Amino acid sequence: MNKILIDTMWLEAIFTREELSNTLSDALDVFADALDNGKILGISSVVSLTELTKHLGKKDEEKLRTTIQELRSSEIIFVNVTQNIAERAGELHWKYEVPTADSLIAATGMVENTRHVLTGDQRHFGPIKNLIKIIDMKQALKLAR
Secondary structure (H helix, E strand, O other): OEEEEEOHHHHHHHHHOOOOOHHHHHHHHHHHHHHHOOOEEEEEEHHHHHHHHHHHHHHOHHHHHHHHHHHHOOOOEEEOOOHHHHHHHHHHHHHHOOOHHHHHHHHHHHHOOOOEEEOOOHHHHHHHOOOOEEEOHHHHHHHOO
């Protein structure tokens, strides 16, 4: 089973399905099934909950509550920030200028020995692509086979 770190943008896409094409919506269904069936182990940082709360709360508080409840009952494992994660994040921020929230998210994957991060954020994760591999949804679905 492959372990994938799921970035905030993909968590939001999986659980809100706002403004998505039918093709992407179908791909998210397949990915969600792979998580539910144990073909992929999905992890995320609790920092992503902070980002989701900030982002969704500005738009729709009811949608925020529903999304957080669905995340809590999902198969995705949310990892708390530990001292090791915090130290690694500080190093990523210092050496690669990764913003603090994204450095905490990336460090979570690294400390948890995750080789892949599902993200579309090349700007923030690009500088550390040699430390954790950036993948898109198509690549994530290949890992689910």
